Amino acid sequence: MRPSCPSGYTARIPTVKPKPALYLVATPIGNLADITLRALEILAGADILASEDTRVTRVLLERYAIRRNPVIYHEHNAQEAGMRLLNALQSGKSVALVSDAGTPLISDPGFKLVKKARKADIPIVPIPGPSAVITALIPTGLPTDSFFFCGFLAVRQVARRKRLEILKTIDSTLIFYESPHRVSRTLVDMAEIFGANRPAALCRELTKTFESVYTSTLSALSAAYNKESHPRGEIVLVVGPAEDNIPTCNIEATDRMLLDLIQNMSTAEAVRKVAQMTGQKKKVLYTRVIELKAQQHNEI
């Protein structure tokens, strides 16, 4: 097979029959050139190709001149289609599973099948490639040493806010998938619960023509994307870790704010105002005011 790749070069994909196994194959999240040679080999050579959305998969296959018909496996037919795929695997066939985009099982179908296949001692082979979670994380400038993938939040506000309350103290970068229609409401909830000043990034249309990554604070993003101007396209929200609360309002700036305000108002009132403006905890700010007052006293 000699597929013509999007950038114009020609790659030689050997038609090899993969060993019997369930192959979990990552596919592009936008740019069709983002696929590995190994993924193409498996898509071309597996006995069965199962896809969440056969129309999307056909576009990819056509691009690489792979002529075959995928079978459908999605959330709604997972029971019956899963049984058929499992039977095929047990009879020694190789099955390649793809979602409509990115890595299968990551907020996409496949988990139930993998669980059953593992129970049945069927070899399972991941074929790595793109996923929006990692693609969004790496250009944000937010810490990458520890991150927590939160998937999609609940659509209902009560459940969504409850989940955010649980996530707010996690000392890692948080990554959320979100629909463009819900993102403004989610940003409002996040700014309220995580703190207005918590650093965050809105990553849109990754790997596509109108790719953008906006980094700011939750309150600024929330102000930019309100009900009237919600962003279009596919979106990932990345939120800096709980302890990274202060970068846009550093310690010196917080100190200056506190010192200014206590000239004209009570300590409690100054702390309340700075907490509101920066999203920092009142208890932390109160301790800081005491320290600043003591320093001033010593200087005099």
Ligand code: SAM
């Ligand atoms: N399995 C996919 C993966 O590995 O990333 C995720 C599938 S999930 C149903 C779809 C969500 O992923 C979108 O709503 C969006 O939050 C995110 N997403 C997928 N592609 C994206 C892209 N090109 N740019 C930004 N976000 C994307």
